[in-house]
Amino acid sequence: MNPLDLFARESSCKELVEMVRTWAIHYPVTHATAHSVADRELADFPNFGRDDETTFRDGFDKIYEVCWLNVFGAKLVETVGRERMRSTPAHRVEELPDGSILLVTWPTAADFASEAARVAQARAWVHLRPDLDFDTVMAILRERSATLAPVEPRFAPDVAALLSRLPEYVSLAQHQRRIAELNAYVPPEPDEWLPLDAALPSDVADPKAALGQYAYFAERLVALLHTPVPSVFKASPESLTDIDFHFWKETFPDTFERHNIEAIAVPAVGAYLGEVLVKHLGGQWLPRKQWMEAQVRVGDRVWLPFARAHRYMRSTQALLDHSLTQLYRVAERHARY
Numbered sequence: 001m002n003p004l005d006l007f008a009r010e011s012s013c014k015e016l017v018e019m020v021r022t023w024a025i026h027y028p029v030t031h032a033t034a035h036s037v038a039d040r041e042l043a044d045f046p047n048f049g050r051d052d053e054t055t056f057r058d059g060f061d062k063i064y065e066v067c068w069l070n071v072f073g074a075k076l077v078e079t080v081g082r083e084r085m086r087s088t089p090a091h092r093v094e095e096l097p098d099g100s101i102l103l104v105t106w107p108t109a110a111d112f113a114s115e116a117a118r119v120a121q122a123r124a125w126v127h128l129r130p131d132l133d134f135d136t137v138m139a140i141l142r143e144r145s146a147t148l149a150p151v152e153p154r155f156a157p158d159v160a161a162l163l164s165r166l167p168e169y170v171s172l173a174q175h176q177r178r179i180a181e182l183n184a185y186v187p188p189e190p191d192e193w194l195p196l197d198a199a200l201p202s203d204v205a206d207p208k209a210a211l212g213q214y215a216y217f218a219e220r221l222v223a224l225l226h227t228p229v230p231s232v233f234k235a236s237p238e239s240l241t242d243i244d245f246h247f248w249k250e251t252f253p254d255t256f257e258r259h260n261i262e263a264i265a266v267p268a269v270g271a272y273l274g275e276v277l278v279k280h281l282g283g284q285w286l287p288r289k290q291w292m293e294a295q296v297r298v299g300d301r302v303w304l305p306f307a308r309a310h311r312y313m314r315s316t317q318a319l320l321d322h323s324l325t326q327l328y329r330v331a332e333r334h335a336r337y
Helices: 012-027 039-042 053-057 073-078 082-086 115-129 134-150 157-163 172-184 207-225 230-234 237-251 258-281 305-312 317-319 324-334
Strands: 032-033 069-072 092-095 101-104 193-195 284-286 295-298 301-303
Touching: 012 032, 012 069, 039 172, 053 157, 053 284, 069 073, 073 082, 073 258, 082 092, 082 101, 082 115, 082 172, 082 230, 101 317, 115 134, 134 172, 134 237, 157 237, 157 317, 207 230, 207 237, 207 258, 230 237, 230 305, 237 258, 237 317, 258 295, 258 305, 295 324, 305 317, 305 324
Parallel strands: none
Antiparallel strands: 032 069, 069 101, 092 101, 193 301, 284 295, 295 301
C-alpha cells in the first residue's frame, strides 16, 4: 500500500490531528505544522522566503503561510487577533487550553493539492492575512499544484531501466518535472557498429592472449566497482544499467583526471561491455592489435565496445547519451533478426 493512502482517509487524518492536539496541549509550541514536504520546498519552507538571519531573529512572528495542519502559539494568536483566528474558515479550528489555536484546512492531507483543498487553504490564508489578495494566493497555489501533478513515466524503451532511477536525485518538489523531462529525452542511436561484411579482420598473432587481455581489462572494472555495484560480478545486462547509474550518480567522467579515465576506465568499461555481449548474446571477439578497434560479432553486425566506452566516458551527460544499457539493448534486438 502506498503510504500516502493512509492520509487519504479522513479517519486516519483525524487520528493524526488528535495526536498533534494532545502533544500541543502537553508541550506548548510557538508554531507547528504538518504538510506536504514537496509543497514545503516550493513554498521555500521553513523560512518562507526569509533569510536565515531574519528567521532566527524573528521566528514565526506572523502568518507567513497556512499549511494543512497548523498549531499557532498563544503569542502569535494575540498578534493576529484571537477573534480573527477563531473565525478562520477552515475544516477545524480549536482553541487549546494554553491559548494556542489548532487549525486544519481540509479533512484529508493526501489531496492537499486538489482544487478544493487549495481553495480552502487560500481562504484561511487570506483571512489570517487580510493584506493578501485571494486570486493572487490561488494563482501561487495552483502553480505549485501543477508542478506536483503526477506525470506517468514514458521513457525511451532501450534506456527506461536507467532513466527510471534518475528522478530520485532531484528534490521531491521537482520529481514530476524531472520525469517529464526524461520522457522527452531520446538518446542518439548507437553507431559503434559495422555490418558484418565491413568488419575489420583480426590482426593479432595470438588471439588467445588478446582475449586474455580483454578479460583482464574487464576484471579491473569488477575490482573498481564490486563494492558500490555488487552486480558487476554477474556480467549481466542488468549490471550494465547498474554501472551506468553509478557512474552518472558519481559524475565520474567530470570528477576524475582525464588521463586516468582514458588509460584505466575506458579499456575496463569497453572490455566489460564486450564480455557481456559475448556471454549473453552469443557474441564472438574479433581481436585487434589496437584494442580500440576490437569488435564483437553478434549476428550480422560487429560492435565496437571500446569505441563506445571512449565516447561514454567523455562527460556525465555522455553516460546517458551513450549508455552501456542502450548499446546492449540495441545489439540484443538486432541479434533476434
